[in-house]
Amino acid sequence: TGGGGSTAGGKLGGTVNVLAVWSANEQDSFLAMIKPFEDQSGVKVNYESTRDINATLTTRLQAGNPPELAGIPGPGQMFDFAKAGQLKPLDNVLDMSAMSQQYAPDWVKLGQYNGKTYSIFIKTALKGLVWYNPKTFAAKGYTVPKTWADLTALQTKMKADGTAPWCIALESGTASGWPGSDWVKEIVLSQAGPTVYDSWWAGKQKWTSPEIKAAWTTWGGIVGTPGLVYGGPQFMVSTAFADGANPMYANPPKCLMHNQGSFMSDIITKANAGVTLGTDLSFFPLPDVDSKNAGAHVVAGDLFGMFKDTPQARALIKYLTTPAAQSIWVKRGGAISPNKQVALSDYPDATSKLIAEQLVGAKIARFDAGDLMPAAMSAQYFKDVLDFVQNPGKLDSILAASDAVQATAYK
Amino acid sequence: MASVTYDHVVKRYTADLTVVKDFNVEIKDKEFMVLVGPSGCGKSTALRMLAGLETITEGQIRIGDRVVNNVAAKDRDIAMVFQSYALYPHMSVYDNMAFPLQMKKLPKAEIEKRVNNASRILGLDNFLQRKPRALSGGQRQRVALGRAIVRDPQVFLLDEPLSNLDAKLRGQTRIELQKLHNDLETTFIYVTHDQVEAMTMGDRIAIMNAGILQQVGTPDDIYDHPANLFVAGFIGTPTMSFVPVTLQNGTAKASGFEVKLPKHVESAKGTLGFRPEAVTDKPSEVATLDMKVDVVERLGSDQFLYGQVGSDTITARVDPRLKVEVGDQVKLGLDTRSLHLFDAETELALL
Amino acid sequence: MASVTYDHVVKRYTADLTVVKDFNVEIKDKEFMVLVGPSGCGKSTALRMLAGLETITEGQIRIGDRVVNNVAAKDRDIAMVFQSYALYPHMSVYDNMAFPLQMKKLPKAEIEKRVNNASRILGLDNFLQRKPRALSGGQRQRVALGRAIVRDPQVFLLDEPLSNLDAKLRGQTRIELQKLHNDLETTFIYVTHDQVEAMTMGDRIAIMNAGILQQVGTPDDIYDHPANLFVAGFIGTPTMSFVPVTLQNGTAKASGFEVKLPKHVESAKGTLGFRPEAVTDKPSEVATLDMKVDVVERLGSDQFLYGQVGSDTITARVDPRLKVEVGDQVKLGLDTRSLHLFDAETELALL
Amino acid sequence: MSVMAQERIEAPAWSARWLADRLGGVALHVAVIGLTIAWMVPTLGLFVSSFRHLTDISNTGWWTALSPPFNFTVENYSKVLAQNNLGTSFLNSIMITIPATIIPAALAAFAAYAFSWMKFWGRDILFLALVGLLAVPLQLTFIPVLKMFNSVGLSGTFLGIWLAHTGYGLPFAIYLLANFFRSLPTDLFESAEMDGASTLTVFFRIVLPLSVPAIASLVIFQFLWIWNDFLVALIYLGGTPPVAPMTVTVANLVNSLGSGYHLLTAAAFLSMIVPLIVFFSLQRFFVRGILAGSVKG
Amino acid sequence: MPDLSQFLTNQLPTLVVAVIGVPVVIGLYIVGLEFLVRRLPDAVQPRARPWIWVGPALVFVTVFLVIPLISTIWISLQDKHGTAFVGLSNYLAVLSDPAVLLTIRNNLYWLVLYTFFTLLFGVMMAVLADRVPYETPVKSLIFMPMAISFVAMSVIWKFMYSYQPPGATQTGTLNFLLTSLLHIDPITWIQDQRFNNFALIAVAIWGWVGFAMVILSAALKGIPGDLLEAARVDGAGEITIFRRVIFPLLMPTVTVVATTLIIFALKAFDIVYVMTAGNFDTNILAVKMYQEYFVSADPGRSGAIAVILLVAVIPVLVFNLRQFRAQEARR
Numbered sequence A: 001t002g003g004g005g006s007t008a009g010g011k012l013g014g015t016v017n018v019l020a021v022w023s024a025n026e027q028d029s030f031l032a033m034i035k036p037f038e039d040q041s042g043v044k045v046n047y048e049s050t051r052d053i054n055a056t057l058t059t060r061l062q063a064g065n066p067p068e069l070a071g072i073p074g075p076g077q078m079f080d081f082a083k084a085g086q087l088k089p090l091d092n093v094l095d096m097s098a099m100s101q102q103y104a105p106d107w108v109k110l111g112q113y114n115g116k117t118y119s120i121f122i123k124t125a126l127k128g129l130v131w132y133n134p135k136t137f138a139a140k141g142y143t144v145p146k147t148w149a150d151l152t153a154l155q156t157k158m159k160a161d162g163t164a165p166w167c168i169a170l171e172s173g174t175a176s177g178w179p180g181s182d183w184v185k186e187i188v189l190s191q192a193g194p195t196v197y198d199s200w201w202a203g204k205q206k207w208t209s210p211e212i213k214a215a216w217t218t219w220g221g222i223v224g225t226p227g228l229v230y231g232g233p234q235f236m237v238s239t240a241f242a243d244g245a246n247p248m249y250a251n252p253p254k255c256l257m258h259n260q261g262s263f264m265s266d267i268i269t270k271a272n273a274g275v276t277l278g279t280d281l282s283f284f285p286l287p288d289v290d291s292k293n294a295g296a297h298v299v300a301g302d303l304f305g306m307f308k309d310t311p312q313a314r315a316l317i318k319y320l321t322t323p324a325a326q327s328i329w330v331k332r333g334g335a336i337s338p339n340k341q342v343a344l345s346d347y348p349d350a351t352s353k354l355i356a357e358q359l360v361g362a363k364i365a366r367f368d369a370g371d372l373m374p375a376a377m378s379a380q381y382f383k384d385v386l387d388f389v390q391n392p393g394k395l396d397s398i399l400a401a402s403d404a405v406q407a408t409a410y411k
Numbered sequence B, C: 001m002a003s004v005t006y007d008h009v010v011k012r013y014t015a016d017l018t019v020v021k022d023f024n025v026e027i028k029d030k031e032f033m034v035l036v037g038p039s040g041c042g043k044s045t046a047l048r049m050l051a052g053l054e055t056i057t058e059g060q061i062r063i064g065d066r067v068v069n070n071v072a073a074k075d076r077d078i079a080m081v082f083q084s085y086a087l088y089p090h091m092s093v094y095d096n097m098a099f100p101l102q103m104k105k106l107p108k109a110e111i112e113k114r115v116n117n118a119s120r121i122l123g124l125d126n127f128l129q130r131k132p133r134a135l136s137g138g139q140r141q142r143v144a145l146g147r148a149i150v151r152d153p154q155v156f157l158l159d160e161p162l163s164n165l166d167a168k169l170r171g172q173t174r175i176e177l178q179k180l181h182n183d184l185e186t187t188f189i190y191v192t193h194d195q196v197e198a199m200t201m202g203d204r205i206a207i208m209n210a211g212i213l214q215q216v217g218t219p220d221d222i223y224d225h226p227a228n229l230f231v232a233g234f235i236g237t238p239t240m241s242f243v244p245v246t247l248q249n250g251t252a253k254a255s256g257f258e259v260k261l262p263k264h265v266e267s268a269k270g271t272l273g274f275r276p277e278a279v280t281d282k283p284s285e286v287a288t289l290d291m292k293v294d295v296v297e298r299l300g301s302d303q304f305l306y307g308q309v310g311s312d313t314i315t316a317r318v319d320p321r322l323k324v325e326v327g328d329q330v331k332l333g334l335d336t337r338s339l340h341l342f343d344a345e346t347e348l349a350l351l
Numbered sequence D: 001m002s003v004m005a006q007e008r009i010e011a012p013a014w015s016a017r018w019l020a021d022r023l024g025g026v027a028l029h030v031a032v033i034g035l036t037i038a039w040m041v042p043t044l045g046l047f048v049s050s051f052r053h054l055t056d057i058s059n060t061g062w063w064t065a066l067s068p069p070f071n072f073t074v075e076n077y078s079k080v081l082a083q084n085n086l087g088t089s090f091l092n093s094i095m096i097t098i099p100a101t102i103i104p105a106a107l108a109a110f111a112a113y114a115f116s117w118m119k120f121w122g123r124d125i126l127f128l129a130l131v132g133l134l135a136v137p138l139q140l141t142f143i144p145v146l147k148m149f150n151s152v153g154l155s156g157t158f159l160g161i162w163l164a165h166t167g168y169g170l171p172f173a174i175y176l177l178a179n180f181f182r183s184l185p186t187d188l189f190e191s192a193e194m195d196g197a198s199t200l201t202v203f204f205r206i207v208l209p210l211s212v213p214a215i216a217s218l219v220i221f222q223f224l225w226i227w228n229d230f231l232v233a234l235i236y237l238g239g240t241p242p243v244a245p246m247t248v249t250v251a252n253l254v255n256s257l258g259s260g261y262h263l264l265t266a267a268a269f270l271s272m273i274v275p276l277i278v279f280f281s282l283q284r285f286f287v288r289g290i291l292a293g294s295v296k297g
Numbered sequence E: 001m002p003d004l005s006q007f008l009t010n011q012l013p014t015l016v017v018a019v020i021g022v023p024v025v026i027g028l029y030i031v032g033l034e035f036l037v038r039r040l041p042d043a044v045q046p047r048a049r050p051w052i053w054v055g056p057a058l059v060f061v062t063v064f065l066v067i068p069l070i071s072t073i074w075i076s077l078q079d080k081h082g083t084a085f086v087g088l089s090n091y092l093a094v095l096s097d098p099a100v101l102l103t104i105r106n107n108l109y110w111l112v113l114y115t116f117f118t119l120l121f122g123v124m125m126a127v128l129a130d131r132v133p134y135e136t137p138v139k140s141l142i143f144m145p146m147a148i149s150f151v152a153m154s155v156i157w158k159f160m161y162s163y164q165p166p167g168a169t170q171t172g173t174l175n176f177l178l179t180s181l182l183h184i185d186p187i188t189w190i191q192d193q194r195f196n197n198f199a200l201i202a203v204a205i206w207g208w209v210g211f212a213m214v215i216l217s218a219a220l221k222g223i224p225g226d227l228l229e230a231a232r233v234d235g236a237g238e239i240t241i242f243r244r245v246i247f248p249l250l251m252p253t254v255t256v257v258a259t260t261l262i263i264f265a266l267k268a269f270d271i272v273y274v275m276t277a278g279n280f281d282t283n284i285l286a287v288k289m290y291q292e293y294f295v296s297a298d299p300g301r302s303g304a305i306a307v308i309l310l311v312a313v314i315p316v317l318v319f320n321l322r323q324f325r326a327q328e329a330r331r
């Protein structure tokens, strides 16, 4: 068959080049994931990691030597690459019927452009988890809020008790601001609903529109109120997102809650001696602002696409969609598989199992809007976050600037 | 073969700064030519043009029959001692001297022989491994000289090569250079400010002033028959005494004396010149000068008296053992065999 | 006030390279001291130690009563002409000379006056705006000298300041320096290789050899009474003739002649020395030398004959108009008034 | 003169002038050491931190580690050293850096010699244009150059990256060397020419030996820049383990979420070793008065 | 160690060939062509020779810098997708973009402050270290920041600049000093618009003083000792000697260093990109150019910024021309 792949008798051999952002422990997990593939097919996978995937990939594409397979920063870029004809369609490569059985339809759809599949997800993450210390909560008699109103009440109580409820940290190098953008998009989704959310990331909903502005205002109710966020704007903009939860474990605690993605547990436990997941650290989902959107979740994931069509590349990308492959990373921790056939028992601990359940059970799942937007738009979005926390009063001009970017970025 | 000809050579640095003017001289093959002139008159420039280090603004320089205006310096086969030494600071004394020979690809043994010979002559044996920075001024100058004399070029150019050596070493080196000249039979052009060197070393002397050649001739010729006032005053230490005179009936009348001229001259006014050794404490039958002594200079071997005769200043050389004090009035004899007379306007020699 | 004392001064570059050895001399306030010696004997080093540019290995140097071993160069108030000039290449001639005065924070007008005066004396008026790079060697040396003479320091150190000037300019500058010395009444230490300068300029002369002081004395003293063979041979051009002699009964016997000594000496062997001017074509009653002429050197004002008397080489000064050819046999008179005798071993003067 | 007076004179240690001199000396040392210490503080912070646990780094300042209780660890270093590929990438760095230093230094020396001591048409303009090229942002050149590399098969090869670094390094190298070459005394060139030295000989036996301080500085910087280069290597050579240099491997210590950044502290010191060795070993070429004694006047 | 054995078999031979072969090739090139040139007629030689010496360098810079530059200029005249010629409209757009104007302001800060202080400290350290016996250790410590890769640089300065709210334990050195010594509130050095540009520039200065120092130190060693001696004898104090003798003689090298620094200030990228990514009003031209290209995917505008950057260098080049004509006259 032209598609080649692992179905052919004997070993395929050859090499395939893969470029992605994963480094350090993530890189190890990815390499572990492809190890069985290499063994079976005899294909040598040259994995290359780069922090600056945008620049590296753009340069290689334009110079004419892209890697066969590459991680794509987000669906937004995927659209651009697909539009430019640089991505190869995968409909004939993958076993689409198996895909539709194993993947939730949303995950398949997110990899498509103009009805054709150009990319796949090999791991996902859940956003909007509020991390807290159950021991502190118990000691102070706080309970996990179920609704936005509960949350605001809890906030007020905490503040009155003398501790800032929130820790928010926005610094992340070239992508500084994204943790705040998570807040905003979660609020947009659960306050204005999925329709507004979808037209918003697609560039059809203006930033200055009442719905989007309302989301910012809601968030502003937290970040703009003195005493609700530890350290105020200075702390928010100057603290690396990875260090964001550390004040929760100061003695006495300087804050009590931290809204961040599913990956945060790992970072918190590493940076704070004596913190164990489950006993000192737990999470609850960020309550939905509007109850009609209850169960709304923002998710994210790592996209993979094919830039050069070779038998080896086909074989590898096909392999990566399989539950066998994905369960490897899942077992190593830090990943949630989009593939429904990966067993929950593969998750290494109770918390991640819980997260996986949340993800699968999400009533309204929407992909990270920042990743869906074109790069220029999401860059502006992050910048807005930084500007906003420092100057909540300037919301109108901030949103107007985003509208200006929106006008050109989607072209 | 290796004669050197300057043919209407001009060197101009900027439009209004001409430092060598219409310079014409032919230096014969194997000749030892001494070039003298006041500081800044263009001697080094003349040499540097010949060496190919300075462009020639106008005119031609020929070595043998070949016009060298456009020949690269390194192809002219000229050895030069730079007034500024220009030693290679990173090389030992030995290497500095060996360098030109290495360029000629001479065998090692030959190089060693020649360098050792030169360093022996120049008294540098003990310094062969030193770098120039650890040498005294005179030692550096000797290295510069050594770097030239190891060679066997068509022409030697020596720009004040002995100026920083003591008298004794200078005397020895002078003799060695003359020997070298005899042995190699190459053309030498030698710039010096030392009158002894100028008078003793050269086959001929060329005298420059302000970029203009004044006279070329044998040392005796120049000393005894200076072509003009400048040459007369420049050659000889202490300098010739000059006395303005009026001429009448073959007699020159100065403010304090008069002398009969050996030859008739046309002019009515002129400058009479006579050297210190023509004015001595030996009585003369022809002219006696009555001098009021201003300065007494004792040199050991000589005693010079500077003083007034009439209203003119005159220098005399007297026996060193003669006791003379400043302010004394002494009677001196003028030896009229060596009288010089120059035109008051053109300054050219009349006698 | 500004006397200079070298007190057992030693300069050692490395353990086995001592270039100034146990140097003791006191230069009196306002004295003009001339320092001479063969190239590389340590003159510049001695000066540089005094100026504070070289550490003193052993001993003390005092200016007036102050020990200056540890005083920074800039605080010693000394003006120095460097043998290597050390002109500031980025400054014009004017600025080069004005620099030390600016350091003294003199008023602008005063600086201008002094610089203009110096440049007039040195004939540099036309070059004041030039950079050193565009000057001839002699002109550079004059700038170096100018930079010193504009000042009014405690001590002047001049390291061969006139070596690259022509005779005439050198003569003039010499006179100007003497004037300066009279006017400023400062102490001068002057290094030169020029015998005329040494003999005429200095109140006293110090003679060094191989780092060791040989003799200090007035010029006449040194010329007439050299303390040892080295001094005798070093001072005077052409050099003194030396003849080994055996001594018996107050008579010195050389290979070709003998002379009666004016004084009794103890030794049995010695070296007899007499200067060229003591051997002339004037007949002498005491000793007549029969010379076979090897070399004739005509200097214009003098004629030197180098030749053999017996088996000894002797130099004579004869009338320049005497016609002598190489190979001639001439009879010369020895003037025994100026005879020198040195011990064969210690080389110290015996007469 | 009394003994007392004599003593006072011989003991200038008590004069005001002496004191002023000493103070001047002290001020010099204070200035030098003070500035150096100020300069060292950040590096010292990094160095101390490289021996601290992540939990300490994130929650307390590095200076607190300098007082008891001491709680140092070499874990950061051992983690860095245990990283896959560190050995290979170290050797790759060597592989990239040495030729990419030699080639531009040599070609720059040639060009600088011509620019400073030969006369030719358009020399000054060409030279200035070259200096101007220093301002070209490298990011601009990646795509055209990579295209060209692809078409001639140089992408992903060491040869390719040597050439690229040569191209990028030359403007500065030529600029620097030409400045130093230009400052050599003219007399030396004249003298060598009189001695019959050819252009080549003058270059190799006069210009190069007399310019060692300049060449040493050039080598130090070119070496350093290439050693620390990340982007050029990533673009032309790629970041796959067999070819990746240290910088790329070290960057992989940090994952895409930024965790592991504390390992960079140790990595920074490990990757500094080689450039510092180069720096130290070239120090002896910074000799004073290399031209002393050459020219009078 | 598998690394080593692989290296020994695969790469060491290449390296050896390179380290031996490259100089040999380069040597053969120059020797060979010189040999040929010497065969040319006398009059032609001086005209042919320079091109042999500059030739290889010219080829390299043409391929790696000039051609990309020309293509950038061409791209800057086209639209975002490289499909239509738009004349100077990218330039107009860029120059009327307030974000770009801000970067220009910031670049001016960089240009002035970074250049000035790097040079100042560089000269100071070169000159002062020259006079102490422990010169090499001092110089290596000052030089050390240069040897730190820019990734580690951001970590280092995190330890300097990091911020904790008032009352919390400060983990950043500067804020620790502020709070414990001066008892004032800590400052968010990197984010606070009043300080952040200067804080970033300080990082660059810290990193680059070693550069200025090493080069100036090389030049300093070449200043003839007798000139300094002469100045001392002339009664000049050390400061005057520096001002009147050393500095003028260092001027050509200072020009080289200053020019290089100015150009680096104009194209500064790493520090800002890593530490703020241009946020908080710290953006500079090169980062903006990068963002336009790789984030906004607008090569046209990116190119326009690059060309503006290059044009800004021209006055510096003119100054250089004057400077080395003067130097030529002096030697």
Ligand SMILES: Nc1ncnc2c1ncn2[C@@H]1O[C@H](COP(=O)(O)OP(=O)(O)OP(=O)(O)O)[C@@H](O)[C@H]1O
Binding pocket: B133, B134, B135, B136, B137, B138, B139, B164, C013, C017, C019, C037, C038, C039, C040, C041, C042, C043, C044, C045, C046, C083
């Ligand atoms: N840096 C140095 N290291 C070692 N020896 C040196 C150094 N400088 C000078 N010398 C030696 O010291 C001796 C004295 O040198 P000095 O310059 O004082 O001589 P000088 O009497 O001035 O000679 P000249 O008349 O040639 O200038 C010389 O033999 C010289 O070689």
Ligand SMILES: Nc1ncnc2c1ncn2[C@@H]1O[C@H](COP(=O)(O)OP(=O)(O)OP(=O)(O)O)[C@@H](O)[C@H]1O
Binding pocket: B013, B017, B019, B037, B038, B039, B040, B041, B042, B043, B044, B045, B046, B083, C133, C134, C135, C136, C137, C138, C139, C164
């Ligand atoms: N580069 C230059 N630019 C302008 N004028 C110069 C330059 N070089 C030399 N001169 C001038 O040319 C004249 C001749 O200089 P040259 O060096 O030939 O003199 P010289 O006869 O050798 O003098 P000295 O005996 O002092 O060495 C001098 O007046 C000098 O000022």
Ligand SMILES: [Mg+2]
Binding pocket: B043, B044, B045, B083, B159, C136, C137, C138
């Ligand atoms: Mg001259």
Ligand SMILES: [Mg+2]
Binding pocket: B136, B137, B138, C043, C044, C045, C083, C159
């Ligand atoms: Mg000397």
